[in-house]
Amino acid sequence: EDHTAIMACKKQVVHLFSFCPTRLEQIITFPSSWAFVVASSGVIADKTGTKLHDYNRAALLGRKACEVAAAALSIPQPTTLAACVRGAGEDPLGRIKTILSETAEGDLGTGGGTYGPGDLVRRFEQFYHESEIIIPGAAAAMAAEDGARLGALVAESQRWSDEGLKNIVEETRWLPAEATKLGSIAASAFGAGFGGSVWAIVNHSDAIQFRDAWRDAYTSSFPQWLTTCEFFIMKPGDAVSEL
16 A cells, blocks of 8 residues: 555645555545645554564454354355455445354464454444545545534544554653544545654644644654654655656
8 A cells, every 4th residue: 555655646636545455446636725834753563573563463453353244144265355245245335244243262363362252343334434435535525625524534434543443652642632633624644654744734724833843742642753753744745756
């Protein structure tokens, strides 16, 4: 997904892609009156060290949920959770949750630890809400320049990341909440989690004031990241190119 964005992005637009296979679904003009403010928290996502177990577990729970759902729905493997949703009939959320809730406990292997049916249900719910509800809804809200709707959907995405993926740390939980207090249109952590960065969308005319206030509040609350955090303003730009 990161590679697709790096290679395919274009100035002043937001692309909606689906994956497996990679497919462009929609191109949305980013509102000219909005801007992104990005906060790099200074927290390094140690995915090959202390966070290796948690990182693997989030991925492996998704894979196991897919395997269980596909077997029950008679969908040939290998496949994806998206394919399971498409093959689950009129109520895919309810049907797949029922399938997963009846699964026996097991071991994920590869350092992922053990799991129970509740773990699989929660992981699937996060996937379903993010992919089937939040992303399409956020794209429509951005296209309509409906900041209130976009903000509500992005806040829901942040909540599911925290409760479903469990890849949010204290700093990347605090930053979106503080951005909302400061008047952002929408704000969320992004990337693989366990550290990293947060974006906020604000009115372009307020971007500098917002960035400075956000940074000052963050470094006051988390002074240990004073010298390593970074806050900057941006708009969607062109893809990587040869110089």
